[in-house]
Amino acid sequence: MSNFLRTGRKIVAIGRNYADHAKELGNAVPKEPFFFLKPTSSYISPGEGPVEIPKGVDMHHEVELGVVIGKNGRNIPQKDAEEYIAGYTLAIDLTARNVQNAVKAKGLPWSSAKGFDTFCPVGPFIPKSKIGDVTQVGLQFKVNDIVKQKGTPKDMIFSVPKLIEFVSGIMKLEEGDLLLTGTPAGVGPIVAGEKFSAKLTYPGLEGEVLSEYEFDVVDRQGGYEFKA
Secondary structure, rough: OHHHHHHOEEEEEOOOEEHHHHHHHHOOOOOOOEEEOOHHHHEEEEOOOOOOOOEEEEEEEEEEEEEEEEOOOOOOHHHHHHHHHHHEEEEEEOOHHHEEEHHHHHHOHHHHHOOOOOOOOOOEEEHHHHHHOHEEEEEEEEOEEEEEEEEEEHEEOOHHHHHHHHHOOOOOOOEEEEEOOOOOOOOOOOOOOOOOEEEEEEOOOOOOOEEEEEEEEOOOOOOEEEEO
């Protein structure tokens, strides 16, 4: 599954799965999972170039544990979810926050706010064998070497098996798909000229570094322009 970036057909992103993050955005804590889709064209890997901010966009960072699906499945019960996990990756769900707020106010979908090119940075594939207890993963995100987010999946409202059960009950999960599991509190803006970095450790925030990378941020040339 190390080639999930090329073979996966969808990115399923869970919203508001950490209570503190839901609260910091003024959102109610959900009673069941909900998700949105990001296009696989939003992937960017370290070394492929900078992250681009479209004109007029207020871009926010959301560091996440990504779950790479290892085989096709529908209606997967929680007790069997582990069988469908190939491994993990360190992912960032970048969001055009002002675009999202504008379309939400009109009752419209969020796809434009989540789907820009370069809006899903991901690190290398981490085999499942490297992580015995996914709740003990440590996530950390920095902007210009200042820590902005840190947390562990033990603070999730809905566990990874619950998310797999829920999503697969709605749509088939397919080999190579990526499930983004939500972000800890501390989301905020990144602007052109800054540099951000992300790190995944195990076990816990002081554990072994399993993935770490950084990106420069630039203004996108051409294309969409957001006008409030």
